[in-house]
Each structure stands twice: as structure tokens, then as C-alpha cells.
Amino acid sequence: MGRNDEDGPKDPLRMLEKSHRRLAENLALLREAVAGLPRPEALEAVREVAEFVSRTVARHERDEELTLFPRLRADGDLAPLLAELEAEHRAHELLHQELFDLAEDDRPNASGLQDLSRRLDAAYERHIELEESRVFPAARAALSEADLAAMAEEMQARRGRGGGGGGGGGRGGG
Numbered sequence: 001m002g003r004n005d006e007d008g009p010k011d012p013l014r015m016l017e018k019s020h021r022r023l024a025e026n027l028a029l030l031r032e033a034v035a036g037l038p039r040p041e042a043l044e045a046v047r048e049v050a051e052f053v054s055r056t057v058a059r060h061e062r063d064e065e066l067t068l069f070p071r072l073r074a075d076g077d078l079a080p081l082l083a084e085l086e087a088e089h090r091a092h093e094l095l096h097q098e099l100f101d102l103a104e105d106d107r108p109n110a111s112g113l114q115d116l117s118r119r120l121d122a123a124y125e126r127h128i129e130l131e132e133s134r135v136f137p138a139a140r141a142a143l144s145e146a147d148l149a150a151m152a153e154e155m156q157a158r159r160g161r162g163g164g165g166g167g168g169g170g171r172g173g174g
């Protein structure tokens, strides 16, 4: 574990884990927000989570599908799990769209949003657990430093900036 990569080259697996923590924080914000509906500030908070999910979480799932999973498919033991996780990403996209649609309504459907918040929690709890307990450790074991560096580059390109500096800003990260 020795290397501290906070300031050095980005570790793509750490980036994916951090992204999971931010998602968990946003799901907690959503639970709180839907309990406060129909107050306008609660609806505003729901909309912020919807925006985060449709932009940042969608990009996280592209990182996994386009950058991480293809590098692990040669591992026959892991392949069925990767296919399952990809199928779950398709189900997540439907939940994201549902959240975005419900959040747009100026007279929010509180019970619909509360139910959706619970479904998002359920969907992500197990999904993240599987990725962090099985996929990321397998990637650590199988991938070389060069693989990890190439992954970090792909992920940063997806964020619209090159490998240098950056990352300090509030909204752009993820």
C-alpha cells in the first residue's frame, strides 16, 4: 500500500472508490431531501442530487465499462460478474432518468421520490459492495502500473482535461 497518491499520479481505482463515496453521500442527501418535501429547499436538494447522478454517476459507470472492465475480461472467473454489473448499470440508467423526471416537477411527487430513493439505495449498496470486494481487488492483482496509468489517462480525458494538475475545482471533479 506504500504509495501515497494524493498528490502524485492518479490511481484510477482510488478514483473509482472515491466516486463511490461521493455517490453514497449524495444518496444520503437524497434520503434527507425526500423526507423534507414539499419544502422548496428540499426540492432544490433533490434537483442537485439528480444533476449529480445524471452527470457524475453516469460518467463513473462509463469509466468502469469502457476503461476498467475490458481490461479484466480475460479473467474467466470474473467475466460473469462483469456482465452482471453492466446489466445493473443499464438498470441504474433507468433509475437516473426516473429521478431526473420526478425532480423536474414543480409539484413534486413526494411518495414517488421517497420510493425511488429507497430503490436507488438498494440498487447501489450491493453493486458497490461487489465492485469493491471483488472487481477492484482483482484489478489490483492483475493490472500493471502501465495499465493503471493508461486507465487514469482515459478517465481524465473523459473529464475534458489532460493529465496535468487540476482537480481542485468544486464542480468539475468526479
Ligand SMILES: [Fe+2]
Pocket (backbone or CB within 6 Å): 061, 064, 085, 089, 127, 131
Ligand atoms: Fe458499477
Ligand SMILES: [Fe+2]
Pocket (backbone or CB within 6 Å): 016, 020, 060, 064, 128, 131
Ligand atoms: Fe462503481
